[in-house]
Amino acid sequence: xxxxxxxxxxxxxxxxxxxxxxxxxxxxxxxxxxxxxxxxxxxxxxxxxxxxxxxxxxxxxxxxxxxxxxxxxxxxxxxxxxxxxxxxxxxxxxxxxxxxxxxxxxxxxxxxxxxxxxxxxxxxxxxxxxxxxxxxxxxxxxxxxxxxxxxxxxxxxxxxxxxxxxxxxxxxxxxxxxxxxxxxxxxxxxxxxxxxxxxxxxxxxxxxxxxxxxxxxxxxxxxxxxxxxxxxxxxxxxxxxxxxxxxxxxxxxxxxxxxxxxxxxxxxxxxxxxxxxxxxxxxxxxxxxxxxxxxxxxxxxxxxxxxxxxxxxxxxxxxxxxxxxxxxxxxxxxxxxxxxxxxxxxxxx
Numbered sequence: 001x002x003x004x005x006x007x008x009x010x011x012x013x014x015x016x017x018x019x020x021x022x023x024x025x026x027x028x029x030x031x032x033x034x035x036x037x038x039x040x041x042x043x044x045x046x047x048x049x050x051x052x053x054x055x056x057x058x059x060x061x062x063x064x065x066x067x068x069x070x071x072x073x074x075x076x077x078x079x080x081x082x083x084x085x086x087x088x089x090x091x092x093x094x095x096x097x098x099x100x101x102x103x104x105x106x107x108x109x110x111x112x113x114x115x116x117x118x119x120x121x122x123x124x125x126x127x128x129x130x131x132x133x134x135x136x137x138x139x140x141x142x143x144x145x146x147x148x149x150x151x152x153x154x155x156x157x158x159x160x161x162x163x164x165x166x167x168x169x170x171x172x173x174x175x176x177x178x179x180x181x182x183x184x185x186x187x188x189x190x191x192x193x194x195x196x197x198x199x200x201x202x203x204x205x206x207x208x209x210x211x212x213x214x215x216x217x218x219x220x221x222x223x224x225x226x227x228x229x230x231x232x233x234x235x236x237x238x239x240x241x242x243x244x245x246x247x248x249x250x251x252x253x254x255x256x257x258x259x260x261x262x263x264x265x266x267x268x269x270x271x272x273x274x275x276x277x278x279x280x281x282x283x284x285x286x287x288x289x290x291x292x293x294x295x296x297x298x299x300x301x302x303x304x305x306x307x308x309x310x311x312x313x314x315x316x317x318x319x320x321x322x323x324x325x326x327x328x329x330x331x332x333x334x335x336x337x338x339x340x341x342x343x344x345x346x347x348x349x
Contacts, residue, residue, distance in 0.1 A: 054086040054121065057093035061113045062106025074112040075272070077102050078143035078180065080131045080171070084188070084229075085119035085149040087257060100261035101147060101268055108269045116143070124153045125164045128171035135175075142178040145271055147264065149229070151187025151211055155204075161211050169218040181271040182224035185264060186212035186300065189230050209300040216296035220309050226296075227267050229260070230303025263304040266320035270306075277320055279308065285319045 060066075060074060079085050079098040087096025094103070102115040118134040120127060128150065136142055148171070154164040172182050191205030209230075216226045269275040281287040290298065292307075295315040299305040306318040 054083065054088045055091065055093040055096060056117070057087065057096045057099040057102075058116055059114075061099070061102040061115060062110075063112055065106060065110050066112045072111075074114040075105060075109060075145070076141060076143040077105060077113050077115050078135045078146040078175075079115065079117040079119055079149075080128060080135070080146060081119040081149035081185070082123040082151075082153055083119070083121035084152070084185075084260075085147070086117065086121050088121050089253065090257060095257060097149070097257045097261045097264070098147070100258060101265060104261065104265040105145075105268060105272075105274075108265075109272070109274050119149070122153060123150070124157060124159055125150050125167035125171075126159070128167055129174070132171045132174050136178050142175070143180045145181040145183065145268060146175050147183050147185065147268060148172070149185040151208070151215060151229075152190060155187065155190060155207055155211060161214055164211060165214050165218045168215055169222060172219045172222050172224050176222050176224065182219070182222075183264065183267050183271055184215060184219050184224055184226045185229050185260075186215045186226050187229065188212075189303075209297075212300040213293075213296040216299060216307050217292055220292055220296070220307055220315055223309060225267050225271055225306060225308040226299065227264050228299040228301075228303050228305045228307075230300070230305075262322040266322065267306045267308075267318075270308075270320065275320065279316055279318070281316065281318075287319055288317045289314050290317055291315070 066074070077098075079101075083089075085097065087093075087098065090096060093099055096117070098115055098117040098119070102113045106113040116135060118131040120131070123131070128148065135146070148168070150168060151164065153159075154161075168184070172184065175182050187208050189205050190208045191202065212228060212230075216228075219226060266275050266277070270277070270279070281289060288295075289310055291313055292309075292315045295307050295317045298317055299307045304319070304322075306316075306320060308316050308318065310316050
């Protein structure tokens with residue numbers, strides 16, 4: 001109990017610092033953080049990258065649901081973030097998390113989904129404003145819903161957590177003001193990277209969860225929902241790391257991205273009131289209503305957990321049932337080759 005209270009207090013302090021311009025490293029001192037990040041960077045050099053550029057998945061999904069007699073038009077889905085959002089490490093567009101989510105959303109809504117993915121490999125939270133601008137400033141209608149996956153590069157490149165949360169909340173606020181629902185996949189657990197060993201693995205986990213909880217506190221206040229990436233979404237990764245991680249042992253494989261998408265899809269659909277499960281709490285599934293900071297801390301430690309605002313300073317802690325996302329049956333319409341391509345890929349996650 002005391003440990004949970006401490007984590008919640010630290011996350012709340014970081015989120016407050018983001019709102020009011022504060023700083024600080026929180027629970028883990030600068031020297032310890034330096035060791036963690038040096039070890040993570042060494043791990044990334046050890047496993048190597050060489051994964052190239054993520055396949056582009058922009059286009060229309062669920063075209064079989066198209067037609068004026070069937071629906072009012074496609075739903076618009078925007079994807080923002082770093083290489084995890086971009087789908088670095090897979091070879092086919094349909095294997096990227098954005099394509100999987102677009103396919104799943106089309107299947108649940110029985111409407112086509114128009115996907116625009118502006119995520120960039122190596123991006124940190126300070127790139128989110130630019131990415132949001134690509135979705136909002138091009139003269140097109142704003143997305144109905146956006147998914148953001150961000151945070152790992154903020155940790156490994158030592159962006160102060162208050163600054164990280166400030167950039168994230170600024171982008172979420174901008175998207176919300178434009179009328180978009182927003183789902184944030186919080187900072188993943190860097191302690192799962194195999195070449196990072198104890199005791200630094202424990203410290204990496206602590207720093208990652210600290211940021212994830214602070215991200216949740218910041219964005220839930222703006223009406224967004226979060227899904228904990230945690231240890232890359234569940235026991236599947238711990239049990240089958242060779243299958244769930246890609247060839248660099250750092251980014252997910254096609255199976256790993258599918259597992260992540262299955263965890264995010266229920267929250268994505270719930271944000272649009274499409275999921276059959278309501279926001280009513282199910283005690284049998286260990287769901288609860290908690291103060292936002294405590295809900296954020298609990299979610300950071302349990303992958304796949306959703307946090308959404310309730311009333312006042314309270315939030316709902318949800319464990320929605322996963323649904324397998326469609327695969328090749330909802331392949332996208334190829335994007336227009338004359339359409340501008342998102343900015344260049346840069347080194348990093």
